[in-house]
Amino acid sequence: MIPTITPYQNPVRSETQSDQQKLQQAAQGFEAIFVRNMIGAMRAASLGEDLLANNGSDQFRTLMDDRIADQMVQQNGLGIADMLVSQWKDKI
Incomplete structure (x- = not known):
């Protein structure tokens, strides 16, 4: 039995949209890292002592x-994720 495809179904397009969403999520994940x-490098470059520094505050920071x-x-x-x-959008 051959499955019928209605004009509103396009299996190739739905896969492409899924790949585009995956690409967007991966790009945002990279930018977040x-x-x-x-931010960690900026924190490490502090110019003085932290008056309330301890292990607990470091973890929450x-x-x-x-x-x-x-x-x-x-x-x-x-804007790194957008770039x-x-x-890469044409390569997937």
Whole structure:
């Protein structure tokens, strides 16, 4: 039995959209990692002592930095994800 395809179904197009979404998610993930590393490098370059520094505050600061990086990427961040998508969208 041969499956029928109605005009509203296009299996090739749905796979392409899925690949485009995967590409977008991967690009945003890459940008989030980049932003996390950038924030970590800025924190490491402090010019003085932290008055309230301890292991607990360092752990929560890292979690906060990760959340900030994720929020930046979700709000178009630095534009790295957009550049990656535009570069790779024709190759998938």
